[in-house]
Amino acid sequence: MINILLATFGAVFAAEIVGDKLLFTTGVLATRYRPLPIVIGVVIAFMAKMAVAVAVGSAISKLPPLLVAVLTAASFIGVAITVWRKPVERKEKDNRASRATMVSFSAVFFSEWGDVGQITAATMAARYGAPVVVWAGSVAAMATKGLLAASIGAGVRQWIIDRIPPKVVRYAGVSALLLLGLLSVVETLVEGRA
Numbered sequence: 001m002i003n004i005l006l007a008t009f010g011a012v013f014a015a016e017i018v019g020d021k022l023l024f025t026t027g028v029l030a031t032r033y034r035p036l037p038i039v040i041g042v043v044i045a046f047m048a049k050m051a052v053a054v055a056v057g058s059a060i061s062k063l064p065p066l067l068v069a070v071l072t073a074a075s076f077i078g079v080a081i082t083v084w085r086k087p088v089e090r091k092e093k094d095n096r097a098s099r100a101t102m103v104s105f106s107a108v109f110f111s112e113w114g115d116v117g118q119i120t121a122a123t124m125a126a127r128y129g130a131p132v133v134v135w136a137g138s139v140a141a142m143a144t145k146g147l148l149a150a151s152i153g154a155g156v157r158q159w160i161i162d163r164i165p166p167k168v169v170r171y172a173g174v175s176a177l178l179l180l181g182l183l184s185v186v187e188t189l190v191e192g193r194a
Contacts, residue, residue, distance in 0.1 A: 001133050008124045008137025016145055024180060025107050026146055027175050030153025031160060033100030034085060038150045040097075040145070041104025046142035047135075048109060053118035054125040068113050069185040076181025079107045079175045086112065087088045109144075111184060117142060138143040149155075 020043075025132075029038050082103050121138035125131045160169055 001130065004128045004130050004133045005137040005140075006119065008128075008134045009141045011124060011141075012117050012120050012138040012142060013141035015120045016142065022108065022111075022145070022149070024077075024149075024176065025111075026104070026149035027153035027156075028083070028176060029079070029100070029104055029107065030150045031156070031169070031173065033103070034097065035150040035154045037097040037100035038104040038153075039147055041101035041106075042108045042146035042150075043139070043143045044101075044103045045108035046146065047139050049113070049118060050121050050135050051152075051169065053121040053138070053168060054131045056122070057097065065189050069188040071110050071113060073181050073185050074147075076107075076111065076177050076184065078110075079103060080177040080181070083173045083177065084170065090102040096193075111181075 026038060026042060097155060117138065124138070125134040128134060164172075
């Protein structure tokens with residue numbers, strides 16, 4: 001069983017780590033909120049998404065591309081609105097852990113359904129027939145990715161505070177989220193046609 005766990009972790013982590021938009025999204029969130037609530041939110045979302053992936057196997061890759069695109073766009077727009085509505089004055093990170101957890105959960109849960117990580121987890125579950133072990137391995141891989149992104153985002157926060165005015169950070173963050181949302185939608189629709 002440990003072999004299946006490690007194989008799933010490695011496969012999902014490798015599939016997800018290269019060029020994934022979630023790394024940037026989580027990094028942006030980490031410049032606004034404390035890392036721990038972000039990690040909690042994304043881990044809960046990963047747990048739910050990977051449970052679905054393992055449970056439905058390859059069917060998740062057959063979700064209608066338009067549905068995936070709409071959910072992804074709504075997720076990125078919602079997070080962009082949350083960042084935009086935040087006051088621009090410089091202050092300590094938002095201490096409301098529940099808000100950070102909820103925003104992080106939403107950013108992950110409502111975006112990128114049927115992505116390479118879920119498909120990899122579904123494939124591993126179908127191949128090995130050990131859904132709980134595959135689920136644990138895939139959640140561990142995704143949590144590792146989320147933790148890395150939140151840590152990097154928190155690490156650059158002080159650098160940003162020292163060098164960039166708050167309004168510029170707001171405009172850049174919202175623009176990045178909207179651009180990532182648009183790219184996700186385009187990618188989803190293009191892959192759906194292939």
